[in-house]
Amino acid sequence: MAKLYFAASLFNEMELAYNAQLAARIRAEIPGLEVFVPQEQGEINDKNAYADSKMIAKLDTEAVLASDVLFAILDGQVIDPGVASEIGVAYQAGIPIVGLYSDTRQQGATHPEKLAALQVLAESQFSYINLYTVGLVKLNGEVVASSDAAIEALKKYV
Template identity: 35%
Template sequence: MSKKKTVYLAGPLFTHAELEYNRKLKDVLLNNGFSVFLPQEDAEDAAQEHEKQNQELIFIKCVEGLDASDLVVAVLDGSDVDSGTAWEAGYAYAKGKPVIGLRTDFRELSDGIVNLMVEMAIVALARNEKELLRIIEKYQ
């Protein structure tokens, strides 16, 4: 039996809706045979850590999570990609880890789906969870 691949789930985590969507997406990935690093849970990137101003610890845990992951799923919704998500995608790209974008948002830029630098760093772009699972299947 092969070891479960670890997905680093990058995405915005500043609203209740974003936090809930991240949890839903984590469950989808877990139910399909992946292990998942979710920063809002696994890096203690939650309100209590922000209140302690423990940003260095959160950053270190996120970088460790990225380093330990096999691939990254990056939620690219919004009028502009979340800056933290963009950084995580760029870091993963620099480390040679595949980054799969997920954009359920139907808004597009005039010259591309998302920011050019993010778009060029991803290996594939899914428009919904079902499409994401089809794409990510080849990484199991």
């Protein structure tokens, strides 16, 4: 059975709900895929309980290294630092990575006024994403713009 590690921020209701919904969809659309979702690991990620940094790093790193593919949500003001670390571990281990970057500000990339605004200080119409982390994803996999595309990409790696 193929294993997937689901790397995503998990610190508010919106993130938790989105992760749960998307993990359920991945499980439904890719039968037989074992999906490891850190927020489902109550012994380590129950925020009412206690886990120190070494416990979290050990469990999550072991789960990444036991995976056949890493799925990483890249959305947010910045890529979540934990997700970036998990991407680094997967990259170094040669594990394929599918990154989801669904930021809608990427739409209209050829619009002339948006392109002209790039020349005006503090007027970029586009989002920024850390290029080093994205480079690691692209060197071992791909970045997609929707959950539909992510599921199709994951099917290629499992």
